[in-house]
Amino acid sequence: MAYSSGMSVLLGLALLAFWLYCLFDVITTPDEQARNLPKILWVLIVVLLFSVGALFWLLLGRPLGPRAPRTIFRDDSGPQPRPRPQAPKGPDDDPDFLKDLDRRLRDED
Secondary structure (H helix, E strand, O other), rough: HHHHHHHHHHHHHHHHHHHHHHHHHHHHHOHHHHHOOEEEEEEHHHHHHHHHHHHHHHHHHOOOOOOOOOOEEEOHHHOOOOOOOOOOOOOHHOHHHHHHHHHHHHHHH
């Protein structure tokens, strides 16, 4: 008897966690990325229909995964991948910063 009530508590907690995840996901999704309905309606569906609404969000409203990188065409050579933007440099990778830092440290001594 205690085993079955423990399982129902675990199932209830799992559904609550699933619902909270979906509710948080709806709220943090940008308005323009929600599919099929406006975002405010998705929030209402998830709140009012609980786990069924959360399941609807995952299947019908959640944005699709990341898309493949776009390609650009150059002459007749076929598609070429877009060049990646350079990653920002840290201050320890900037030679001007290191020279200035060295100069300031020598002036303090």
